[in-house]
Amino acid sequence: MTAVSLIVNGEAVRADVSPRTHLADFLREQRLLTGTHLGCEQGVCGACTVLIDDAPARSCIAFAAACEGARVTTIEGLENDPAMVALRAAFTAEHALQCGYCTPGMLVTARDIVLRLPDADAARIRLELAGNLCRCTGYAGIVRAIRRVLADDSLRIERTAPQRVAEMAPPRIADRGAEDRTPTATTRAASDGPSIAQRIRLGAPRDVVWRALQDPALIAGCIPGASLTSVEGNRIDGRMDASLGPIHAQFIGAAAVTYAPDFTGTIAGEGQDRATATRLTGEARFALAPDGDAASTLDVAVTYALRGPLAQFARGPIVRDFAAEITQVFARNLDARLQGHDVAPVLRLGMLALLWRVLRRRLGRWFGRGA
Secondary structure (H helix, E strand, O other): OEEEEEEEOOEEEEEEEOOOOEHHHHHHHHOOOOOOOOOOOOOOOOOOEEEEOOEEEEOOOOEHHHHOOOEEEOHHHHOOOHHHHHHHHHHHHOOOOOOOOOHHHHHHHHHHHHHHOOOOOHHHHHHHHHHOOOOOOOOHHHHHHHHHHHHOHHHOOOOOOHHHHHHHOOOHHHHOOOOOOOHHHHOHHHHOOOEEEEEEEEOOOHHHHHHHHOOHHHHHHHOOOEEEEEEEOOEEEEEEEEEEOOEEEEEEEEEEEEEEOOOEEEEEEEEEEOOOOEEEEEEEEEEEEEOOOOOEEEEEEEEEEEEOHHHHHOOHHHHHHHHHHHHHHHHHHHHHHHOOOOOOOOOOEEHHHHHHHHHHHHHHHHHHHHO
């Protein structure tokens, strides 16, 4: 069992949980907060959406132990919230619910839209609701209800403009004083999250690759969508741009890098997409070994946690396939740079293009086995 301490609906809670107990099960079975509903239990339907540190998150794919120190707010904790009061009234007036099973998660997401996107039109509302599935209403009443709340200035809801999202739901790195700005202390939540292991073979000796790994600008230039904004000591600030069809995300954050004499190291960091308030924390441990006289192998193990609306895309098999594809791109680019060749930077990571390559490779394997 693992001891976990967190704030649930404003109350300090400490409990012993199994490392693989999902937050939704913890809330429902130990805290008896059954307003959080379980649907698909795979992070797809959105019925279990709660707020973790003020950002919407799927509680069915978040481990309770990974939420150490977090603020968790369920639908019960929003009973007297002004935005939620207005939304409940609007949902009733616009007939925005039928069976009601999806409604708690739908209301949590709707509240996020109302506070974060005061100028959202119907198309943007539907886009934001894409991660919350309803099998009854056809969404028309839900969209009308949200627009009704956005349009009614008499409600006097304190709305948060998009440029203030970082103030509304700051990443943990911003919560500490100036004397402790190192992201390594902030990644405990990621340590119990999903993990990915990759091995990269590089056509250069270990010493050459090791020097390259200590050049943040060179490494960032090899990763699709990555760019640096500053480097100070072992702290790196930068961003990652990615797109999946009409969804564009820009994670802005920081990382701390440490190197050991035995050709191993650690990268720990976190970032936030301001448009959706989705937050990513992670830690990567790497080890470089010689592979003959003229080559080397780089083993990387990554653990991560994704919280917020975009967490619906963090399904294990999907992430592993994307990670494998990105790793191949990175390895090709790094090999080219080590050979003295120019590599054109990829300003945005195109997830659809990666998805097509992943599917094509899978189809090749399937048909290959059937031949």
